[in-house]
Amino acid sequence: MKYDLIIIGAGPGGYVAAIKAAQLGMKVALVESDRVGGTCLNRGCIPTKALLHSAETVREIKNASENGIHINDIQINMEEIYAKKNKVVDTLVQGIEGLVKANKIEMIFGSARIIKAGVIDVDGSRYETEKILIATGSKPAIPPIPGSDLSGVVTSNELLKQPNTYKKLTIIGGGVIGVEFASIFNELGCEVTIIETANTLLPNFDSEISKKLAMVLKKQGIKVATKSIVTSISKEEQLTCTFTTKGKENTVTSDAVLIATGRKASFEGVFSADLNIEIENQSIWVGDSFETSIKGIYAIGDVASRGTQLAHLASAQGVNAVLAMNQKAVEYDLEVISSCVYTTPEIAAVGITEDEANSQGISVKVGKYNMAGNGKTMIAGNSLGFIKVIADAQSDKIIGAQLMCDRATDMVSEFTTAIVNGLTIDEVTAIVHPHPTYNEGIGEAYENLQGLGIHTIPKK
Secondary structure: OEEEEEEEOOOOOHHHHHHHHHHOOOOEEEEEOOOOOHHHHHHOHHHHHHHHHHHHHHHHHHOHHHHOOOOOOOOOOHHHHHHHHHHHHHHHHHHHHHHHHHOOOEEEEOOEEEEEOOEEEEOOEEEEEEEEEEOOOEEEOOOOOOOOOOOOEEOHHHHHHOOOOOOEEEEEOOOHHHHHHHHHHHHOOOEEEEEOOOOOOOOOOOHHHHHHHHHHHHHOOOEEEOOEEEEEEEEOOOEEEEEEEOOEEEEEEEOEEEEOOOEEEOOOOOEOOOOOOOEEOOEEOOOOOOEOOOOOEEEOHHHEOOOOOOHHHHHHHHHHHHHHHOOOOOOOOOOOOOEEEOOOOOEEEEEOOHHHHHHOOOOEEEEEEEHHHOHHHHHOOOOOOEEEEEEEOOOOEEEEEEEEOOOHHHHHHHHHHHHHOOOEHHHHOOOOOOOOOOOHHHHHHHHHOOOOOOOOOOOO
C-alpha cells in the first residue's frame, strides 16, 4: 500500500500534522514506537503539570488558615498522586487515539527506519510513500559527569514514571525542567537543592524574572547554587554531588539526583546507513518549508534545526509543514512563540526582552504593573508578581512581554496576539478588561507604556 505521507513519531508534532494532512485529503500513516502523545503527554508537559496540581493543592491546604479554614493533618500519598497523574495521561492518550481513528489515519506501532526517500521499514515491513515527515522529538541530554550512571541518578523520564518517597533531592540544572521539579517536590515535602552553571536560574529569560525566581524559591525553602559546576557524583548510603562555586568546593547529599540539563534531538536508527542527511547542531537540518537535505523528507519539532523545544511549536510546525507540502499558504507565524514555566508564581514570556531590544539597538517603551495591587491576586493570597510589556518607541508596536504572576501562562497569548498582528499602544489600550480578573493587570501594563496606569502610583 502506498501513502501520500508517512509520519514517524506520534507526539504533539506528529499526530497534529497527521490530522492536518488527513483534513487536506492525504492518505496518511502514523508510526509510533511507544504510545501516542510523545514525550509531552507521556513523560513531560502533562504528567509534570498533573504532579504540580497536587503540589499546589498541598500549598493551598497549608495556607488555608489565611482564609479561615483550619486543617490539622495533611497526609501525602505519592502512590495516589501518581495514580491520578497516570489517569490524566491515559485519558488524553485515548483521546488522541480516537482522533487518529476518526480521521482515518492508519496507526502503525513499531520502530521506523527510512530506507530512502519514499520508502520506510517498520520492524521488517516495507511501506511506500510520496513524502516522509520525521517527528521523533528529543530525549534528556546527560552531561559527562563522573557518577552520572549511578543508581538513583535519574532524568525526568524516571522521576515521572514511578512514585517515590525521597526526603532529599538534588537537581542539576536550573532551567525550566529543573525549577518546575524543584517546585513540585519541595511542596510535597522533599528537601531540594538546585545546582546551575549559569549566573541565574532560567538564564534564557528576562533578567528580572530570573533574579526574582531565585528569591521566591529560596523563600519556599529550596536551596539554590548558581555559577556552580558539578564535578562528580558518588554514592555510599546516599548520593553526594560535589560541585564548585567561584573556585570553592561544596557537597550536597540526597536520596536522588535529577539531571535536568536540557534535551537533545532523538533520531538514532531513523536513517539507513547509506542515507546522507545534513545535520546542524546535533539536529536534522531543515529549510523554511521543513524539508531536509533529502527531497521528500521533512522534519519538525525537537528533532529539527528550526525553533525551540516546545510542544506547541512542534504542533504549529507540523501544520505549516503539511501545508507547504500541499503548496498552500502557511497558517502559523512561527517567529512569535511564547514560553511558559509552571512555578509559583507562574512565568511566561513572548517576543523580546528589554535587554534584547537594547542589544539590537531598538529604542523601547516599557510598561510594568505590580500585581500586588490586583484584586484577584490579593484574594489568592499572593503579593509577588508583575506584568511587563515592551513596545517599539518609534512605531509604538508591541514587541515583547514578560509575566511573573498567577495565571501568567493563561494570559501570555493576549500579548502574542498583539505582536503577531502588529498592534500599537493605542490599539491595545482600547481593550476593556473585565473586573475582577488577573487580566486587568495586562490593561494596566499597557496603560503604563504611556505612564497613564490608573492603579499605579505616578513616578515623581
